[in-house]
Amino acid sequence: MAAILPYEYKYLRAKKKFPHVWCPGCGIGIVMGSIIRAVDSLGWNKNDVMLVSGIGCTSRMPVYLDFNTLHTMHGRALAFATGVKLANPELRVIAVMGDGDALAIGGNHIIHAARRNIDITSIIVNNFNYGMTGGQHSPTTPVNAITSTSPHGMIEPDFDTCALLSAAGASFVARATVYHVVEMDGLIRQALEKKGFSVVEALSPCPTNFGRANRLGDAVKMMEGLRDNSVTAVKASGMTPEELAGKIVRGVLSEREAPEYTELYRGLCARVQGARAEVAP
Amino acid sequence: MARKTGQESAEEKPPVPAEAPAVEASACGHDEACSYVHIFQGWCKGCGICVAFCPKQVLAMGSNQKAYVANPEACIRCYLCARRCPDFAVTVTDKPERIRQEGDE
Numbered sequence: 091m092a093a094i095l096p097y098e099y100k101y102l103r104a105k106k107k108f109p110h111v112w113c114p115g116c117g118i119g120i121v122m123g124s125i126i127r128a129v130d131s132l133g134w135n136k137n138d139v140m141l142v143s144g145i146g147c148t149s150r151m152p153v154y155l156d157f158n159t160l161h162t163m164h165g166r167a168l169a170f171a172t173g174v175k176l177a178n179p180e181l182r183v184i185a186v187m188g189d190g191d192a193l194a195i196g197g198n199h200i201i202h203a204a205r206r207n208i209d210i211t212s213i214i215v216n217n218f219n220y221g222m223t224g225g226q227h228s229p230t231t232p233v234n235a236i237t238s239t240s241p242h243g244m245i246e247p248d249f250d251t252c253a254l255l256s257a258a259g260a261s262f263v264a265r266a267t268v269y270h271v272v273e274m275d276g277l278i279r280q281a282l283e284k285k286g287f288s289v290v291e292a293l294s295p296c297p298t299n300f301g302r303a304n305r306l307g308d309a310v311k312m313m314e315g316l317r318d319n320s321v322t323a324v325k326a327s328g329m330t331p332e333e334l335a336g337k338i339v340r341g342v343l344s345e346r347e348a349p350e351y352t353e354l355y356r357g358l359c360a361r362v363q364g365a366r367a368e369v370a371p
Numbered sequence: 372m373a374r375k376t377g378q379e380s381a382e383e384k385p386p387v388p389a390e391a392p393a394v395e396a397s398a399c400g401h402d403e404a405c406s407y408v409h410i411f412q413g414w415c416k417g418c419g420i421c422v423a424f425c426p427k428q429v430l431a432m433g434s435n436q437k438a439y440v441a442n443p444e445a446c447i448r449c450y451l452c453a454r455r456c457p458d459f460a461v462t463v464t465d466k467p468e469r470i471r472q473e474g475d476e
Binding site for chain 1: 413414416417418419420423424451454455456457458459
């Protein structure tokens with residue numbers, strides 16, 4: 091007797107790879123479900139979608155999803171995604187990265203992809219540490235947090251991912267949490283629809299490493315923490331900086347219209363080839 | 372969106388087996404316990420997220436550290452358990468279906 095399956099299953103490599111490798115309570119599976127629902131609600135053919143990743147917990151995602159997938163080197167997801175998009179601009183390119191993958195090893199790639207405004211949707215799953223290798227601190231680890239490489243508390247300040255990428259020139263920047271999953275579905279859908287470089291930072295619990303080291307409790311407690319410590323962007327606009335201290339602002343944080351890189355590149359090619367054709371006899 | 376996609380899945384799902392007797396035992400015509408929400412225990416890792424955040428306490432954690440449907444009548448089909456499940460182990464159907472037993476593929 092066949093089990094009753096949700097519609098997500100047609101996007102999963104269910105027969106070969108499941109149950110997946112992520113720890114109990116890890117939010118990456120929730121983000122993966124959100125990506126599936128966003129693609130499904132847009133009615134895109136799964137063969138038109140290209141999912142690119144680097145190395146890390148989050149970057150295991152292409153193993154489980156039945157799109158065109160590319161599992162590349164640590165931090166280089168956006169470098170490969172840029173190549174894919176330039177070679178075939180018809181593909182809908184999604185790059186999934188963890189916080190270390192996107193902002194530490196791939197930090198240079200992401201600011202320049204944002205500066206070029208190439209039409210790639212980046213999903214950055216932020217679990218505040220390097221989960222796969224044993225919980226080392228990452229550029230998004232909050233100050234004073236305990237990790238295996240900051241056992242007496244983190245002394246470096248952390249990156250505000252959304253402010254960084256907004257300043258670097260991304261067209262669409264949003265932050266979501268895996269607790270607010272319906273909101274995350276909508277934000278990822280908006281990011282996929284947006285022409286230009288779009289970023290969704292999805293905050294996710296890491297109960298095995300970050301949660302255990304900082305005594306944040308199990309996955310349910312960490313999800314409650316995301317619920318209690320976050321405010322929407324609309325509500326945050328009416329709050330003072332003192333009230334906002336320690337709060338996560340979620341929602342669409344910046345959106346702008348700017349020329350898109352692959353279109354500019356095709357335009358340049360056409361212009362140069364036209365000029366050559368005039369010169370040639 | 373959830374409602375719409377749910378209807379799409381209803382078309383793809385295998386139909387209810389013909390041997391299901393049309394007894395007036397429950398509203399859906401099945402003579403066994405029926406539910407909108409189903410847990411695929413083979414994929415459940417027992418994180419407890421679906422149990423903790425169900426607004427109607429439909430789900431509970433079993434002694435084998437896997438979620439099960441404890442109170443199927445209370446389900447309001449908000450789909451939050453299915454969306455929040457990191458392991459794709461929870462399904463919410465459009466119509467009540469018989470609760471499948473452990474070991475079903």
